[in-house]
Amino acid sequence: MRERIRSIVEINDNKASKIFGIFIQVLILISIVTFTIETLPNLKPETRSILYIIEVFSVIVFTIEYLLRIYVTDKKLKFIFSFYGIIDLLAFLPFYLSFGVDLRSLRALRFLRLFRILKLVRYNRAMNHFASAIKSAKEEIFLFLFITVILIYFAAVGIYYFENKAQPENFASIFDSLWWAIVTLTTVGYGDVYPITVGGKVFTFFILLIGLGIVAIPTGIITAALTRSVDKK
Structure with missing residues (x-):
């Protein structure tokens, strides 16, 4: 089961891995769009409710993805403190930190949701080439x-x-x-x-x-x- 999950959540050439990668990329883009829409003034309460539901769904998926990546990796601490590990954590952590606290005081934490954009680097080969180029130069x-x-x-x-x-x-x-x-x-x-x-x-x-x-x-x-x-x- 562990190897099966690893073959899905990590980038591979099998169909399940590709579907999972596309799903995460689409969800990241949707969450960024909803984050942008939230800044519009005078939004209707119904619209805000829909945006909140999308946000909750995104956070749940990103949390499950993060936990699965920790589960399948052999070097758990190394992944947690790696670039991708930190980005994956920042993608959903601000949401949990907002519970039981005045959201106005944690408004700056919402900005951390933009780190979800960086999650696209994991699934995009072109971005991987760019990262390699920056590293080499x-x-x-x-x-x-x-x-x-x-x-x-x-x-x-x-x-x-x-x-x-x-x-x-x-x-x-x-x-x-x-x-x-x-x-x-x-x-x-x-x-x-x-x-x-x-x-x-x-x-x-x-x-x-x-x-x-x-x-x-x-x-x-x-x-x-x-x-x-x-x-x-």
Whole structure:
């Protein structure tokens, strides 16, 4: 019986495992949709009751799935404290924590229901390739993030010296300038803070060019890693 359950709940090529995987994926998506609908104002009590029933059903299924995975695994503690084990636990734990407690004080815990999205990684081969790619390129990604942080600070310092006297209310300190540096280097450009001096505009031009590279570089790193992951598979 234990081996039979293992063949179903763990990813295999048999029909029962595929049906189980599809069922869990659909249930995750449904629970995320209901979570989103719950945020709508002025919902009818009947609608809230239906959403609550769906939530209870989802929690029961996720709880049973979690307990079955603990039952079939040979290294139970290792699974419980693994990435997937923690994600599986967070998928239903907030629901149980809300019993007997003012829900308003635990409203932040409802946000943890979004961890159910991460459960899809277990059942999606494309996501598995992505996870493998991130793992294989972690050194390059870390190096890129480190360089990005340095560039953001450099941009904040530069724009501070160019614009501080002209716009003391927007660039009062380097800390204030960091907001401009982040939205500029990421090419978001909200337009709420912008340079007005000639030096600041020229400096911004070069920072924008660097920002375009910052957007493109991680794309190339992850794409190369994905290609290696697929070829290896």
